[in-house]
Amino acid sequence: MLVLNNVQMRYPSGTVALEDVNLKINRGEFVFLIGSSGAGKSTFIKLITKEIDPTAGSLYKGGLDITRMHKRRIPYYRRSLGIVFQDYRLLSNETVYENVAFAMRIIGKRNREIKRNVPLLLNLVGLSDRGKHFPMELSGGEQQRVAIARAVANNPDILICDEPTGNLDPETSWELIDLLMKLNRYGATIIMATHQHDIVDVLKKRVIELDKGRVVRDEDHGGYH
């Protein structure tokens, strides 16, 4: 599904965030991306979402060379992903409802379908009574959950989560993990960057550990360490 060959990412500021990364992630896998702060987890995710392009190496999704993708194709590529950004990236001018609905409108979902699905999604993340609020009127954890609802709205091939539980209490975190497991069972590939060692330890899924931009561990049923 995802193949990285000798990927290197050097930011314009000179920081080398990823170096010599060779990875293969198969369809339907559940992958934890761990590593200390600044190890390169978010950079890895930004490469997959084509927010940035690698300074060396190549990146394939399902045989498609992402680094050479034509500009016009990028939006369609991104729609096949569900992304929970570390900094949420909610539309601050739009209500919670609109934020989720927007993602569905983009891919051309019918209004009727949107009206039926958005409340279900909000309910799933425990925000059914928050649809009319603006992101600024929500707590940190609530905003994070809106981002999650938006990411899963279109049943993406790959769900990419950058520390989706950073601002969630343990109980809500576990509910989210349950949701991710369920999506995974239905076939979605999950990539999740996290610092939550207990979750990693309990789930015993594939663990890719980064350190200073290099893959230092890639275990199929690993723990946090």
Added chain:
Amino acid sequence: MLVLNNVQMRYPSGTVALEDVNLKINRGEFVFLIGSSGAGKSTFIKLITKEIDPTAGSLYKGGLDITRMHKRRIPYYRRSLGIVFQDYRLLSNETVYENVAFAMRIIGKRNREIKRNVPLLLNLVGLSDRGKHFPMELSGGEQQRVAIARAVANNPDILICDEPTGNLDPETSWELIDLLMKLNRYGATIIMATHQHDIVDVLKKRVIELDKGRVVRDEDHGGYH
């Protein structure tokens, strides 16, 4: 040091984020503020920092009525606090160095002192080589650490941290806790909102638990639950 009497906070949107909160926090205490997402932790902190004013009840710091404070006094009041915001709130136009230095300039520190202290502070949070970068060029955890360096820059009376470890790996988190403990030993009052149950459990400090805006537990040497 801090006294809250029957504090209620109802946001304009109608959400009652805090209700009937009565608390006393003494000088030199180390307090964990816990509770599920949306329980009211950040609201509590915003009240103390006078980002918002309670819709009922009163709030005192060292005998001073914060809710009735004259506008002109607010900046000086805030300077007695060190605040780590949940969303960091770094100046995106300024370098990491400037972000920390700015807090010191405000209180009238000498240039020489600033030049000596900022590198020490950046070193303390493990960012000594990042002074010239802009916040956007840092990872989530690195930004969080800049916010921490800024908060402790002026040796505040009260250090208020809203989930300061949300984006930190366990190791860095524990280093931060060590730092907070040290500051606490030198006399600073620490208030820290967190979801990190292992930290709460290990430290056995005072724990205030909120649930739907009400204080449901206030234990002197409590655990996460």
Added chain:
Amino acid sequence: MIRSPFFTALKNMVRNAMMSLASILSVTSTLVILGIVLLLILNVNNLTMEFTDKFDVMRVQVAYEYTPEQVQQLKTAFEAVPNVDSVLLITRDEAFAQMKEDWGEEADLLEGLPENPLSDTLEVRVSDVSLSDQTYEELDKVDENDTIYYYKTTIERILRISNVIRNVGIILIVVLLFITMLVINNTVRIGIASRKSQIQIMRYVGATRGHIRHPYLIEGVILGILGAGISSVLLYFGYQEVIRMAAADLADLTAQPLLRADVVILRIGILNLIIGIGVGLIGSLFSVRKYLKV
């Protein structure tokens, strides 16, 4: 089905009411200024035309010795010259009678004259004053024995001044058009810069350029239309007030010297509309473009 971009545009404008107001104000301001200068120039131009029209007569003093038949032939010949509108004959006798009348009490002095000292005169009215020079030459060719008087230098001066005003006016309007574009463009650009992060977020979630751009284009057009409309209304009432003032001050002038408000403002209004829409459209197009790169 994606929500109508028109709806999104309206929603954005209402939510960013302050910003929209600022944009509309800027568009309105610059279009009002453009309108004012246009009004100034059109009126000056008009006044010049009216003024020169007063000098559309050439006086031909026919040779003293010509017989009435010869004078009649000359008149017919003049009437055939291009740019000649009409020719009026004032005979020496009519002129002498007029002279006596003019001299009033002292007219009896004229009785002492041995004979009428005046010549016959042909008053040639031209169609286009600015062609007076050519017409003069042609009339002169017809008959070489008479003297042609016309306000040569006066006409030339007025035409030159009118030319200067027209040239300065054209330059001014080009400059103003450019400035209007700049101001509107800046406003739209600054407005969009403040929504930069919103645009980027949409891109990251998979929105195409179209999804993002259309509402902004529509917004730009709406802002342009509103600006053009408001400026036209302001210009209309302002100009009417000026006409009113002018009428009071210039009450005894025969003709109303200023152009009529409705006619002039209709034209300026249409121009404003075109500029407003064009600039709004181009402004948003270029501004959004910058943030569509992610």
Added chain:
Amino acid sequence: MIRSPFFTALKNMVRNAMMSLASILSVTSTLVILGIVLLLILNVNNLTMEFTDKFDVMRVQVAYEYTPEQVQQLKTAFEAVPNVDSVLLITRDEAFAQMKEDWGEEADLLEGLPENPLSDTLEVRVSDVSLSDQTYEELDKVDENDTIYYYKTTIERILRISNVIRNVGIILIVVLLFITMLVINNTVRIGIASRKSQIQIMRYVGATRGHIRHPYLIEGVILGILGAGISSVLLYFGYQEVIRMAAADLADLTAQPLLRADVVILRIGILNLIIGIGVGLIGSLFSVRKYLKV
């Protein structure tokens, strides 16, 4: 020691180069427009004055029967009247000689006249044309037997037109000043709105109003000064070009009809500077204020 707000202002401007440029452009544009209208009005005013000055002579036709001594007395009396600059006597003989010269070949006809039919004439030059009416009345009081001719309606018309132009001009300038303020204000406000979150963060960290406000005030002033400077330079060269064009077109007019570039632009430049600084200052003051509430 807090870092100098001047330094911070400069740094902000350089970092937000696009925004600063937009602001300067807006200030420049509006000041250029203001300058253009000022130039138009000052020149029209000047032309009017020069034009009316050509009509500063009243011709007094002295009663036919007055002796030369009486005429001399009358001249002295006229010279004492307020607003009279000088009085020139043209005797009946001088006038008759002139008439003969004018009539040229047909002058011998005049020989038939029994006597000189003309009267003595006093040409009274007034200092202030706009007071011609009063002066006329005073001259009339001095002696009732003579006829005074002056360009009453012409002067009145020109003065009325000049009045209208001046009034319209003043209204226009007030409107333009207001628009300039609006545009600059909008620009500064939009610019600051985009830094809203930065201002709020500073407040949350304990910055006083002064810390935040001073750099913006200084920035506003710098933008104003730059805008004023650039617009003045543009106006100077643009206006010189206009003068050059006018000179080419109006080469044979005796006087240069347009005001001199250096003098006029210096004044407009100073005005622009005052407006630029004032508006920049007020603009930033009001704009920052809004975000200082937290």
